[in-house]
Amino acid sequence: MLKHVFALSVVVALSACGGGSGDSTPPTPPVSNLPDLLLTAENYQEVTPVAFAFQEALLQLSHYSYGRIQNLSETDRNQDIICSNGGIRSVDWTGSISRPGQATAGTVITETFRDCLVAEFNEVLNGSAVISVKAESTAANIQLQLNFNGLEISSAPAIVVVDPFELSITESADLYSIKPALINNKLRFNFKGEGIYSLSNTVLNHQLNTKTALYTSSFQTDLTIDDFKSGLKIATSKGFSGYVGEYPHEGAISVTDVKNNKLEVKANYVENSYLANVSFTGASNPGSTHWSSLIEGALWSWPGLSSYYLSEFRADNFAFSGFYHPEKLSNLNVNDTVTLQFSRELAPSQNLNLYLLGNWSTADIPLEYQIKGSQLILFIPEGMKYDQEYRLSYFTITSAKGYTIDVANWDMFKGNNAVKALITASTKVFTKDQYPQLSAANSQSKTGLNLTYSWSEVTNTGLIFSAPDNKETSFYYTGSVPVQKPLIKLTVTDSQGNSASELLQLSPYTQGLNTLYFTSDQGDYIGQGQTVLHQTEGSVVNYLSMFEQWNTIRASIEYSENDQNYNWSLSFSAANGAPLTTGHYTGASRHPFQPFNTPGLDFTGNGRGCNTSRGEFTIHEIAYSGDENSPQLDVLAMDLVQYCEGGPTKIKASIRINSNVLLTF
Known part of the structure; x- marks a missing residue:
């Protein structure tokens, strides 16, 4: 995070030494002892990453915060969770969470890190972050207040975000939007040992069109540094746009100092689209630099998306970009959804024949799905065995423009471990006047929350439960015993909406045969x-x-x-x-x-x-x-x-x- 801001030290050093625009006119008497922060023809290429650094920092903080409020679990609460690098993190909150693990309005989340590598920043964190879900927040319009003052981001140098700020994340039918908002028009970053960098008059509007998979991002801010009289203006003259997982192929941004020295970065369309063009006022030879040296990736991604795909732009690109919230694949409830993102709009009508593939002793489970623009949405069905792993079947999918790709991945799907449904039956066969007793007593709640029970018949044989909402029940038929085998379902649910189901096939038999x-x-x-x-x-x-x-x-x-x-x-x-x-x-x-x-x-x-x-x-x-x-x-x-x-x-x-x-x- 903000690892490219070190380039500003070049500007700071030159400005502090009196370097500037190269103008030979004798200076007028200073009105302040503080120098101006100026760009020069000698340093502009080294300073280029600053054009994107704070925009990307706000996006990274947004990605992290959105992911945290979407992925809470009572089983993880106040537990030491091992990070990928061996560090530790833990999370606690006041308020409540709803299914499937999302913080509700009024919830305040505190996550504490100790030498923990966090993917959204690609940095090691120490300390605590506080995320408050505002009272007016809804599922489609999430309103957050973020406070990272107690968190140190171990970049080079270490960074602390001094001031709290607000964040709005909205989701409409085809458009997702991220908009941070400064409190009191101020957001300071403390680069330890190098000074305080302050943003003001900041506007960031980052959007993803889920129908087309096209992202757009516009940004402006005034950047000042302690001990300098003037700062820099950073603004997009044309918002950057591209497809999920691809470098932007349109857009331009400029960095301007108080003397109107201007650095400008522009995207290329197809030719050299992996490069950004860089120019500076008065420089005769514009340069170029690889996008990966300017941006770490938040620009072409979206909160919760784990992307396997990064490419330069071509009009005929089509790829599987990744899952949203892949951490939830190991914590699935019946009727949950899993969303796959593609880099282009999908053909709306396709026969994909999707399954969750079990192992040799676990039956494959057919999946229902919906194609929504550039996203494939899977609906988690009944029948996942508790604590069993499944893999999504290999499939072929077609874009709206007729391009076809094969999708195969090894991400494992697993049922929610917070709640376990278990049916105990006195017998799996029955005949007239000999009906089994059914019990959910062995069902489990790892959260320690109370469970509710629901018995139902999946088939339609006319079976009647004696106590359909109790832990214990039996059933009967008012008429003759059917020939068809009834399939019954037990669903157990805790007060947070975590649920699990188990199916049991019963067999009618004829006594005496x-x-x-x-x-x-x-x-x-x-x-x-x-x-x-x-x-x-x-x-x-x-x-x-x-x-x-x-x-x-x-x-x-x-x-x-x-x-x-x-x-x-x-x-x-x-x-x-x-x-x-x-x-x-x-x-x-x-x-x-x-x-x-x-x-x-x-x-x-x-x-x-x-x-x-x-x-x-x-x-x-x-x-x-x-x-x-x-x-x-x-x-x-x-x-x-x-x-x-x-x-x-x-x-x-x-x-x-x-x-x-x-x-x-």
């Missing part, structure tokens, strides 16, 4: 995190064998659904060669390799099996007939739990053959 049913944890190798319910009026078992007088049963279950073939196999046996009968069998290991004095159990499917396993099973009913040559399993009601490879994830399965025993999990 032959049944295979199982649920499996995420990460279970056999079940792959699935819940499966298969019922038939015919035989559920395709192959059956019996050994040692019904000590061991092996069964194969094969069926087809939705053009997919399924094959599940079950083997189980009693310990010590005893015949299988009703009871609870614990300490089972993989059949047929279990010790003689322990039960055996092996549930496999679709080519997946365990090398080692442990588990238990319960036989509620069993009846069989025939012999080893012609076995007949007449009745079986069995539940099992199996863990593969000594891991913590499990599969739970139930088999019912000619049995009315209810499913219970």
Whole structure:
């Protein structure tokens, strides 16, 4: 920040030594012992960055302040947060915040830094900044008062912004605007060891047209330095303009001293658009300099935008510029929006086929979106798993002028960790007059704030909740049990609007039909995190064998659904060669390799099996007939739990053959 202002020391030194315009006319008697601050043909190129330094400083302070009021979280409050360079920052506030983490009118925020590198300034900060959201502030017209007097910006030299000032940030349909305003027409910068630099009569109007992605910026100020009689006037004669992430291709600004010596900086259009042209009164050879030596980047960006893109201007440019508020990608609530900025207006109607991509155990989630001028707005849907990371799918997008680019990025999307929704169900299956109890008791609020609960059905089966706004509920149907599987949703919300949802698919079943049913944890190798319910009026078992007088049963279950073939196999046996009968069998290991004095159990499917396993099973009913040559399993009601490879994830399965025993999990 303001790192280029050191160039003024050249002017200061020359002026203090009596250097000036080169006029040989004998000087008139001075009316003051203080010298004038003058530009010369010898120093103007070194002084050129001063034309933009204070304009950019105000923009950097604005960017930082806007980002801070947009990104508050109770979980971070008064916590030491590690900065990218290893320093520390912490934040506290009086007042309140609204979803999604934005300070409301009347809030006063204090952020404290200790050797913390802050991206908006690209400098290390120490001390405290105070941001006050004024009472008249609204979401579309943010009014702030900023006080950085307690903050030292470790530039070269270190800088303190002495005076408070006000900031207005407005957002209309297609136009964003930043306008700082000085209090008492004064804003001083203390360059430690070099003096006080003061701004007055300052007007900055920085705008972004979100339809076209075109920024414009006009600026004027009177700059004075302590111990000098006169100062410099800095003003744009034509506001600078360009596209987001690109150097300006139009605009001019001048720096003029009391004797009308004038330095002027102009943008180039296409040829040499990475350079700014520099001229000075009376100099015969205008120069040029790279934009990056004049500006650090706030001019062609916008508050909250993390830009991956910087380019010289071409009329056929088209690029992905970046996300707004990328820090929020790891803290997303359902119905939040994520905005992607592009460097040109987008074609309004496009089929982008966007997804949040999960990992091997997490389903991909389709995204709805809106194209708004140069921005692509994503709507965060239901279904993001708590604490799981997702990545935006690769996509191709077209500009309004027909240029096409491919967009691929590795920024990770993650659900809000402030609130976690968890459904506990007594069973995931139900039949007439046997409805599960549903509980949100395991839902969490890391903010410590009270939660409210809302149960709803995503599908439309006619399900009725007994207590839709309570932590605990059940449901029922007034008519017959539907064939369609109902999908229910729990939404928990804290008093700041942080929310999270979880979905649960329930399955109706018909008591008395032959049944295979199982649920499996995420990460279970056999079940792959699935819940499966298969019922038939015919035989559920395709192959059956019996050994040692019904000590061991092996069964194969094969069926087809939705053009997919399924094959599940079950083997189980009693310990010590005893015949299988009703009871609870614990300490089972993989059949047929279990010790003689322990039960055996092996549930496999679709080519997946365990090398080692442990588990238990319960036989509620069993009846069989025939012999080893012609076995007949007449009745079986069995539940099992199996863990593969000594891991913590499990599969739970139930088999019912000619049995009315209810499913219970």
